[in-house]
Amino acid sequence: MPSEWIFQDEGYSGSILQRPGLEHLRDLSAEGQIETILIYSPDRLSRKYAYQVLLLEEFSRYGVEVIFIKSPQAATPEEQLLIQFQGMIAEYERAQILERCRRGKKHRAKNGFVNVLSGAPYGYRYIKKTDTSSAYYEVVENEAEVVRNIYHLYTEEAINIGEIARRLTRQGILTRSGKSIWDRSTVWGMLRNPAYKGSACFGKTEKAERKKITRPLRKRGGFSARSYSSRERSKDEWIEIPVPAIINEVIFDLVQERLKKNKQFSIRHTKEPTLLQGLLVCSICGYAIYRTSTRTSTRKIYYYRCIGSDNYRHPNGRVCSNRPIRQDYLGLSHLFHKYK
Structure with a gap:
């Protein structure tokens, strides 16, 4: 069978409709280019019964015949009922599996098993369970020293997260994934991870x-x-799992306090609302466009600027040549004043 006749969605959940293969199949059906669709079983079309009904009605409206290999062709009311039951059972089985996994992981977390966590963070190595011992975290000393240095720079030297990331990049220290460039979000996540004080958290x-x-x-x-x-x-819903500590609990609490204050008093905190906030995207590089401002001797001027054009955000400098645009040049100033 030619590959262009096969529609697959590897890595996509069958419980959603927005899947590239399915979208392409629906488009071709609407254009009248498909006469018959062969599907292994109803749950391969969708894991939700309501979506199965929607898709089958859509294909029928376009004159497309749907044949399930593992189900009888729905020529009679009884056969249609059987397909409907299979769809409902598939949805029920999915919900049942998810609930069993959730409760099983929660139970193991309450009993202190680290294997319910997604993986060991930077500074630790995950040791698999054996016949004689359970899985556990082992401290990787060279990485643990980097973690201690990050906490020291942030608390003792009051260096911001962006500068810490740039220092780690200049020093050639590799991230857990082997990258030589450290992102601010990575450092921010490490500063907030309670595992470093000896309490890895599940949920x-x-x-x-x-x-x-x-x-x-x-x-x-x-x-x-x-x-x-x-x-x-909420933190009261987290389940703590004991692991070896890298950072003193007092230092960790100081970091959380500073992060909280930085969030409250950050210059990025929106003081003036904007109707276009979070909606604009640069047509050149694809990064988001944000609003910033500058002040003259008489007034404050607002600009819309592409994130890709900021030198400080990227290790090798700006990645976009798009120039900032003044808000008043867009003719939207009266709207901002009207909706304040």
Whole structure:
């Protein structure tokens, strides 16, 4: 069978509709280029019964015949009922598997097993369980020294996160993934990770509806294997798992206090609302466009600027030649004053 006749969505959940292969199949069906679709079983079309009904009705409307290899052709009401039952059972099985996994991981976390965590953070090595011992974290001393240095720079020398990342990059220290360039978000995550004080936590995040499309996602055409994002849970819901400490608990608490104050008094904290915040994207490089300002002797002037054009954000300098645009040149100033 020619490869262009095969529609696959490797790595995409069957519980969502936004899958590249499925989208292409629906487009071709709407254009009248497909007569028959062969599908292994109903749960390969979708893991949600409601989506199965929606797609089958859509294909039928376009005159496309759908044949399930592992199910009888729905020529009679009884056969249609059987396919519907298979769809409902597939959705039930998926929900049951997810719930069993969730409760099983939660139970093991409460009993102190680290193998329920996604992986060992920088500074640790994950040691798999054996017949005689459970899995555990082992301190990697050269990485642990880097962690201690990061905490020292942030607390004792009051160096900001961006400068810490640049220093690590200049020193040629590799990240956990082997990259030579340190990102500020990596350093920020390390400063917030309670594992370094001896308490790795399970259940720190939970699923939430995706609220924004990131630059990597835009470059892939807006498709994602996940139809959701994650958000942080309340700390009283976290389950602590003891691991070897790298940082003193007092130092860790000082870091959290400073991070909290920085967030409260950050210059990036939005004081003046903007209608276009989080909506603009650079047409040249794909990075987001943000609003910034400068002050003259008489007034404050707002600009829209591409993140890719900022030298300090990128190790090798700016990656975009797009110039800033003054807000008042866009003719939107009256809207901002109207909706304040």
